[in-house]
Amino acid sequence: MSKAFTKFIISPRNAYFLSAGTLLLGLFLPTPLLTSPTVASPLYKQETSSSSSCRLVRAATSCYQINVPATYHFTIQVPKNGRPLQAVSIAQKDNAETIRFDLSKNRAFIGGSFAGGPELPLASIGGSEVADPSVITVVFDRPVAPGEKVTVALQAEQNPQLVGDYLFEVTAFPVGSDRAGIDLGVTNLHFDSE
Template sequence: MELRGSTYFTRPPWNVDLVSYYTTVWQSRAEYYFTISLDPEAGASLGGLTIQQTRGVDTRFQFFVERTSAFLGRPRRQGARVPVEASFESDARRFTLRFPEPISPGQTVTVVLKPWNNPASSDTYMFQVTAFPAGPNPSPAPVGFGTLRIYDPDWP
């Protein structure tokens, strides 16, 4: 919905699911799946997201930014791939994602972030997600926090 030159969601997304199937320290091949569903009455398509690490001991683990991807649907039930442009500000621990082909209301989208490897320290890592509607001067809508628990392996 456009109002006074800005774009807003009338029913913004309000929940994010974060899943990873690799959850031990230093583990390679990890992928972090952030899933967001848009209400059919959202009032605007999803134009972009920010994902920012707000908690977790390791604030230096790196990502393969160029391998960021997105698809319609959920992990292990993925649909069509969706074009996504990604940048990462290491100091702020923040991804900025843009969908050149915005995600329509009523759809579910999953963004996949790929770290070089999991963090070096076990902890509960939290990522704040903010959604931006497609259109001029988008008004950000806080979606929530994704929680990722990273464990030390059990050694006898």
């Protein structure tokens, strides 16, 4: 390694410019390079997950093309040392349009997204927010046991008409939790014209 290159790396002044340049590069990268079209990860969390809190593992769609029916999967891991999970709420956040779901076709199963594990019967779909089409609450007939993964599958009547990222806030309600539940964060699904 040349002396000039070594001097560049260890110079505090150059380290500052390198950090600023990296930050600017991040601002100009197109969004599609930063996100996957069918798999999403949490964008932010309001509270820090602990080892005893549920965790949003994955959000995915069976089809990311606009204007077609699709199934959206939200997979949640219930920790081994946590409380059983009784219900999940999924709310659309400030999207270009509200996606409508066929409540009669929504379901849940034990296991990861699109794995098709054992069906988990639902006690109810909709909850107290049934009047608000942007929020769906799913209550499990039996709580999801600690250490299990559960996937909530929501059947969209059709994907949105407008291309872009659509945000969903996921809240978990363990057995005995307060009304607010545990915020698992906001995740996104990207829909495109092709």
